[in-house]
Amino acid sequence: MSEYYAAGLPTPSPEVDPETEPYWAAAERGELVLPHCQSCRRPFWYPRGFCPRCGGADLRWSVSDGYGTVHTYSVVRRAGGVWASKVPFVLALVTLDAGVTVQANVIDCSAEQLAIGLRVAAVFERAESTDLPVLRFAPLREPEVESP
Amino acid sequence: MRSLNGAAVIVGAYEHPGRRLPGRTLAQVHREVVTGALADAGLGPEDVDGFFCDSSAPGYGAIDLMQYLGLRCTYTESGEMGGASYIAYVGHAAAAIAAGKCRVAVISLAGLPSHRRPPAPPETPSPAVAFQVNGYQGGYGPVADYALLARRHMHDFGTTPEQLAWVKVASSRHAAHNPNAFLTDVVTVDDVLGSPLIADPLHRLDCCVVTDGGGALVVVHPDVAASLGRTGAVLRGHGESHKTSFAGEVDLTYSANRRSGELAYAEAGVGPADIDYASLYDSFTITVLLALEDLGFCERGEGGRFVEDGGLVSGSGRLAVNTDGGGLSNNHPGNRGGMTKVIEAVRQLRGEAHPAVQVPGCRLALASGTGFRLGANHYSSTIILERTA
Known part of the structure; x- marks a missing residue:
């Protein structure tokens, strides 16, 4: 049987920077929003209250379709703490179609599927209702809808 | 002075012989290595007026160690660049010496990871903490970050697990000549590939050792060096960078080594072809592969072919690298590899490496290190040293 990397990974909840409130409010709704700098006309990652390219604070938090491509990955087979009982699980870099690259776990994925270039979509996971919704990615199962 | 080329000389270098030090305190290990390096230089604590350590030193910055050691300094630093710190500090000490702030600087590292006291999480975490899934708080360790690099390198350039394994094989062949090395058994490519996967494609034997111990360096004004009559290593170039x-x-x-290397070569007025020996950071086998490319020892993507078939073995390979056995086999004290990188470079320049791994007529050596996590945010520092006459 093929190895399967299941959902249900730990979701540690660090303190949230109030500047990133728009991100977390959207995540609560299951939506991925990216901060776009209105001067640079580009999104950036990770979320903060200003653009790290130009320093501008004129941001638009716009909803992303959450589609992306696995840029690289590793199957973690040995880990400590709350992660110890979750091996094997996948750590990846995912390049969103919007152009930013995000470090995240890939879940709901089989060893056969897992590859550089795999198309994935954003999902949010939380182990406890009091945890933050943590951004993760799962392989696309439905045919992709082209954005207009 | 607009350059650090020739500004300072390493006249003392000492690596603690221990790799498991139960019953020792961090302060004791610092004292042992500082005493050892000063004795190597022919100097004493009363001569020291500059002191450099990292944020893991016991107490509040450097001051508690300076009190413990009985030092009186006019220049101190207790910063943090991870394993790259001590290579960078050679440059920082030289800058302080060039500016007249001190004349005899000691750089000290001690670590006791086998005592298993995990470092406390920082009081004020990174602003990225909520978005760094494998951050240093509550994460699952650095191996996965380096595995991301290794996987991508394989995808982009056809690098193979066998080629990565050759980095470990070369280090083990060197360590076999080092009686203090933590691992002295020579291993094969099959041994590496047969060891358990930690974060694929990296196996256990693709990872450095975890050892207690430490080391120290004595960096002095050239006039002080001239008065000592001991062969030293003069700083020719120094570069630092970071990448996020x-x-x-x-x-x-590519890594931040590319920029730190460019800066160091430019200051020294030399290039990779001039380097007789290289100490390259080897937290993992992939770390060495990328460093070879970033520092110009081979073309981008050619690291795998450079290291295979014993490419890094002293005497028979393409470039002698980490002839003490490096962090992969000899020593990675306190999870910080930069100190031992400088120490082995000094041994090579003095002709004091083990005869089986000594580079004949070694004149120019390079030491390079990265700190924190190469697949994520990291520091880099590179220095180029020349044997004094």
Whole structure:
């Protein structure tokens, strides 16, 4: 049987920077929003209250379709703490179609599927209702809808 | 002075012989290595007026160690660049010496990871903490970050697990000549590939050792060096850099070593072809592969072919690298590899490496290190040293 990397990974909840409130409010709704700098006309990652390219604070938090491509990955087979009982699980870099690259776990994925270039979509996971919704990615199962 | 080329000389270098030090305190290990390095230089604690350590030193910055050691300094630093710190500090000490702030600087490292006291989480975490899934709080360790690099390198350039394994094989062949090395058994490519996967494609034997111990360096004004009559290593070039994911732009095909190397070569007025010996950071096998490319010892993507078939073995390979056995086999004290990188470079320049691994007529050596996590945010420092007459 093929190895399967299941959902249900730990979701540690660090303190949230109030500047990133728009991100977390959207995540609560299951939506991925990216901060776009209105001067640079580009999104950036990770979320903060200003653009790290130009320093501008004129941001638009716009909803992303959450589609992306696995840029690289590793199957973690040995880990400590709350992660110890979750091996094997996948750590990846995912390049969103919007152009930013995000470090995240890939879940709901089989060893056969897992590859550089795999198309994935954003999902949010939380182990406890009091945890933050943590951004993760799962392989696309439905045919992709082209954005207009 | 607008350059550090010739500004300072390493006249003392000492690596603690221990790799498991139960019953020792961090302060004791610092004292042992500082005493050892000063004795190597022919100097004493009363001569020291500059002191450099990292944020893991016991107490509040450097002052508690300076009190313990009985030092009186006019220049101190207790910063943090991870394993790259001590290589960078050679440059920082030289800058302080060139500016007249001190004349005899000691750089000290001690670590006791086998005592298993995990470092406390920082009081004020990174502003990225909520978005760093494998951050240093509550994460699952650095191996996965380096595995991301290794996987991408394989995808982009056809690098193989066998080629990565050759980095470990070379280190084990060197360590076999080092009686203090933590691991002295020579291993084969099959041994590496047969060891358990930790974060695939990296196996256990693709990872450095975890050892207690430490080391120290004595960096002095050239006039002081001249008065000592001991062969030393004069600083010819120094460069530092860092690389982050910045705004979400990630390119794993190069590291901050590229920039720190360019700066060090430019200051020294030399290039990779002039280097007789290289100490390259080897937290993992992939770390060495990328460093070879970033520092110009081979073309981008050619690291795998450079290291295979014993490419890094002293005497028979393409470039002698980490002839003490490096962090992969000899020593990685306190999870910080930069100190031992400088120490082995000094041994090579003095002709004091083990005869089986000594580079004949070694004149120019390079030591390079990275700190924190290469697949994520990291520091880099590179120095170029020349044997004094």
